[in-house]
Each structure stands twice: as C-alpha cells, then as structure tokens.
Amino acid sequence: MDHEFSESLVDRSDVSCLARDIDRYCRNNRIIGVHYTRAVPESIRSKGLLIRDGKEIREVFIKEHGHLFSQEEILTIKKRWDDYFEHGQSSVRNQRIFFNFTEIELGGAGTEYLLGLYGGEQVSMCFELDEPIGLKLGSIGAPLVVRCSLDPNQVETFIENPWGKILISSFQALTNPDAYRIEQDGYQSVPVKPEDIVEIRVLTNQSTRTQQSCAGV
DSSP: OOOOOOHHTTTTTHHHHHHHHHHHHHHTTTTEEEEEEEHHHHHHHHHHOOOOOOHHHHHHHHHHHHHGSHHHHHHHHHHHHHHHHHHHHHTEEEEEEESSSSSSSTTHHHHHHHSSSOOOOOHHHHHHHHHHHHHHHTTSSEEEEEEEEOOOGGGOOOSSSSSHHHHHHHHHHHHOOOOOOOOOOOOOOOOOOOOGGEEEEEEESTTTEEEEEEOOO
C-alpha cells in the first residue's frame, strides 16, 4: 500500500479484481454522494435537491433575491448570464446534480466558489467572490456540505469501477496519507428526495473542516 499514486495501485491485477468486486457490491446497495453548495438549509431539508435547467434556476433567483440588488446590478447580472450561459455551458449543467464521493476537496480551491457564492454554478459561475455582486451572493444562505444517499446506478462518472477504486484509494490513505488519491466527480439527472438527505452540515469556517451539524438522518 506504499504506492505514491492510487492509480498505480489499482492497476495491479489483484487489486483491480478487488476494485471490481467492491464496485459490484456498491452497485447493489447505496452510496454517499457529497454535494457542496451555498444555500438555505431549510429549503434543502424540505425539498431535497431538485432537477431544473439553468433558466428556471436563474428566474427563481431573481424572483426570490432580486430585491437585494440595485437595478444596475440586476442588468449586470442578466448581461453576464446571457454572455456566459450559451448552449455549451448550459448543456453540461442543465438537469444535473453534481457530487463528490470523498471530502478531499473540502477547503480547497475546487469548493471555494461553490461554498462562497449562493445559487450554485447556474447562478454564480460568472461572478467573483470579492466583487460587489459576489459579496452580496456571499451574504445569502450558508456554506453547506450535503451528504446524500444515492443509487450508484443512476450516477454518471468518468472512470471504470469508480466506487471500488475510490474506496481502495481511501483505505490506502490510512496507511499512506501522502499518496495521490483517486477522487471522482459524478452527476445524476434525478432529484434527491428529502428522505435521502443523510446530513446537512453548515460550515462555520468554509476554509477549514470546522463545521456545525445542522441536520441528520
């Protein structure tokens, strides 16, 4: 288990077979997906994670939070949305909920904007944390780590036998914490029901793992 890269470990024939067996087991059960967002906890607790396209998400945002922005800021927001969310940028996000399957990225650059700006990428992708609009987006909701019970057969990933490889890599980190681990994004195109929300953690300091438990099942 002293491999520097988890990828080289799971390429070994014996470990590759183990990864396949673990993956098969996971596909007959449930897995935990980790969703990073800035949102209102009560909304996720009552509604779960919804499947919507970006146009609907942005329209709801203006309806619910437009009063926080000046008319000039609203025009800027809509102009940036129009410029950014052309077909290619929209098609890779519409009707999808994205997950990680470990918390390796928590506190890193990959989650900074997701936790720091309200509304997810469909709202905040074209804004910066320290600009006036970004500061207002950062004042809405709270930075959340949402842990969800998922059917792995409904999750799209980008590697073969992802669940087996992620678990083996996580186990390797127990004995070799300096190893480069396998982390994998994934998405699904079905909503997460409220009863499948395992935990909502409100981060009290989004740059660290310090957190406050908000809800759990």
